[in-house]
Every structure is written in C-alpha cells, then in structure tokens.
C-alpha cells in the first residue's frame with residue numbers, strides 16, 4: 171500500500187518537475203533549482219473524523235478552473251466524499267488552475283495513469299470516444315432541461331459506455347452552461363463575425379464552427395486566452411458566463427454576444443489504471459461519490475452562471491441579444507456541421523432532437 175502512495179508522490183513530482191523545468195527554461199534560471207508541486211498547492215479535504223488515518227492511496231485530480239469555480243467545488247466535494255466513504259483509506263488531492271497542465275495534456279496523463287482524475291470539457295475528449303462530439307453539436311438542445319434529459323438518460327449512458335477500452339472511465343456529467351461569443355469591439359450580427367479572429371478550444375469542430383460563421387479560428391489553451399485577448403492576438407473568444415468572469419476575459423473583451431451556440435457538457439473522468447488498482451467495491455463507491463458531487467456542481471452552476479453574468483454587467487460589460495431572425499442565421503450557418511461531424515450518428519441526433527419536443 172505504501173508503495174502506492176509513493177507512486178502517487180513520484181508521479182506528482184515528475185509532472186511538477188517537467189512543468190517547472192519548462193518554466194525555468196523559459197525564465198532562464200539556473201538548472202538545478204527546480205520547484206516541486208507541493209501538497210499545499212492542492213485542495214485535499216479530509217472528512218471529519220478521519221484526520222488521523224494514514225491513507226492507503228493518495229490520488230491526484232486535475233482541474234483547470236480556479237478554486238471557487240463550480241467544477242472545482244464539485245471536485246472538492248468528490249474528494250471529501252471519497253475520503254469519508256473509504257473511512258480515510260483514500261485521499262484525493264485536487265490541483266486547480268491547470269497546475270497539472272493544460273486540459274488536453276491532463277486528460278492524456280489520466281489515460282496513461284500519471285494523473286488519477288480529471289474534469290474535462292467534451293471538446294477536449296472527442297479523440298477518446300467519437301460519440302462525444304454528438305453531444306456538443308451547436309444548437310442541439312432546446313434548453314438546459316433538454317440536455318439533462320439526454321445526459322441523465324439512455325443516450326448519456328451509451329456515450330459513457332463508448333469510452334470502454336480508451337483508458338478513461340467516465341464517472342459523472344458536470345454542467346458548463348451555454349457558450350457564446352465575446353469580443354473586443356461590439357458585434358451584433360452574423361455579418362459582424364466576418365474576418366474576426368476568434369479563439370477556440372483546440373477542437374476541429376469548434377474551429378469549423380467559427381469558420382462557418384465567416385470568422386477565422388485560432389485554437390489556444392484556456393490559460394492563455396486572457397493574454398491573447400489583451401494583446402489583440404485575437405478579436406474575441408467564446409465561452410460561458412462563468413468562465414468569462416472567472417478568467418477576467420470580460421475585462422479585455424467587454425461585448426458579450428448572446429448567440430448561445432453550444433451547450434457543451436463536461437465529464438468527470440478516472441484513469442482506467444487507477445480504477446483497476448481498486449476493489450470492485452471501491453470502484454462503485456468512487457462512482458457514487460462522483461454522482462453525488464455532480465448534484466452539488468449542477469446546483470452551484472446555476473447560481474454562478476447568473477451571478478457571473480450580473481457581476482460583469484455591473485462592471486460595465488454589454489450583453490448584445492439577437493433577434494430570433496438573426497439567431498436563425500447563426501443556426502443555419504452551422505447546420506452543415508451535422509452532416510460533416512455526425513454523418514454516422516444521425517440516428518443519435520434524431521433521438522436527441524426527439525427528446526426536446528416531448
């Protein structure tokens with residue numbers, strides 16, 4: 171057991187060393203003075219009554235949002251529940267703010283077993299299951315309720331099952347609201363998108379979506395978007411209200427065009443290698459803790475989405491609404507992506523659409 175703890179420490183240190191070597195290289199510091207990711211850098215809740223229990227396992231969890239963000243709160247709750255239900259045998263250390271690397275590399279590390287858990291946007295995991303792309307198609311859901319009917323039902327389960335053999339084990343769906351564009355200068359129509367450089371997640375669907383709207387797509391990691399907006403490397407980006415606020419993007423791109431193009435859900439995932447080390451009972455317990463943490467995350471999401479919107483509007487951002495007619499132009503422009511990306515999955519799409527009209 172002690173060996174497992176040691177393995178977890180070693181991996182964390184290795185990741186930290188690699189990260190800090192790159193950092194130090196960029197800063198021109200002398201080799202030999204490397205910073206190591208410390209336990210204090212993580213959120214590592216211990217459940218009441220288990221403070222003095224020495225754990226058999228210490229796992230790492232990667233999160234690219236800040237400590238207060240709803241998904242990080244969900245991760246904190248997951249870690250606390252796992253510690254409580256394992257009676258102190260398992261601890262989970264949550265590293266927020268992308269300390270364990272950008273989203274795509276964190277997911278890759280989870281696949282290899284270097285990191286034990288991650289919460290990721292579907293845009294970052296389409297390479298591990300083709301079916302995920304269906305769930306992030308633009309203008310797919312009529313409402314948040316429609317999306318949850320899909321994710322909590324058979325289709326959500328089928329998509330989770332499609333990860334079998336990928337190295338990733340999906341645990342629970344997390345909410346991430348709806349994504350819209352925001353820009354440095356006001357845009358109020360599809361025509362206004364023409365020629366703009368828009369930051370997108372590193373995802374070919376998101377690149378093509380922006381290009382169908384007449385803009386140029388610039389894939390950039392989440393952590394680097396603020397700088398890209400501030401320096402004018404891009405004219406705009408797209409995300410939900412909570413990220414727009416949490417990452418200060420509203421300070422450098424104050425015009426929020428509420429076109430609501432994508433409702434991209436997120437998944438909490440475990441490494442298959444990590445799960446294989448555990449007993450069937452512990453695996454089941456981990457799944458239940460994840461599901462329970464998702465209930466909290468979804469509640470927090472709704473509060474944060476509205477409070478973030480209110481905060482940025484109070485601070486002087488402008489929300490630009492679209493008429494139904496103008497929004498339809500956005501929908502029509504991106505519709506060809508369905509054939510392009512979901513040709514083999516149109517039956518899936520029809521089942522999802524049918525759930526929206528019930």
Ligand code: GCU
Nearest residue numbers: 273290291346371392409413
């Ligand atoms: C959302 C999501 C992140 C993702 C980010 C992005 O904020 O929660 O996981 O990295 O979008 O646009 O890259």
